Amino acid sequence: MKSDKFNLIWTYWAITDILLIVGVTLEPAALKLAIILNAVQVLHFYWLTPKLSNFAVQVRIAYLLLLVVAIYPPLFFVFYLQIIGTTAMVLVNYCFLARFMSLMPWNKVEPYSLSMIWQTFFTKPVSGSVQKTQLPSA
Numbered sequence: 001m002k003s004d005k006f007n008l009i010w011t012y013w014a015i016t017d018i019l020l021i022v023g024v025t026l027e028p029a030a031l032k033l034a035i036i037l038n039a040v041q042v043l044h045f046y047w048l049t050p051k052l053s054n055f056a057v058q059v060r061i062a063y064l065l066l067l068v069v070a071i072y073p074p075l076f077f078v079f080y081l082q083i084i085g086t087t088a089m090v091l092v093n094y095c096f097l098a099r100f101m102s103l104m105p106w107n108k109v110e111p112y113s114l115s116m117i118w119q120t121f122f123t124k125p126v127s128g129s130v131q132k133t134q135l136p137s138a
Helices: 002-025 031-047 055-072 077-092 096-102 115-121
Strands: none
Touching: 002 031, 002 055, 031 055, 031 115, 055 077, 077 096, 096 115
């Protein structure tokens, strides 16, 4: 069952990655499709665990907000950052955004320290959530 969930998560991110790459290189309309797909993803994960405090929901909301912000022409470069991050998620299961979100004050479970921040970003990719409290995966 867990592999089905992981495959769904991977599929969402893989399609998003393709849409972003197509959107910035060939067809800008693909960017709108990426936004729609990620809005669906937010709703889907919120439906699974109807709490905004759910870590997986938080990550998807942050990602969607970044997509929307990147529409503004001076911030178009954010799409490229998202392509890099989403490609890393799809290829090696490393999600920078999830790791960053785990450091938000409402998600952290230990005091900030250089060691904790270093470990957050530089430990190898994990299966499941990067969040210390093991909330549902991003």
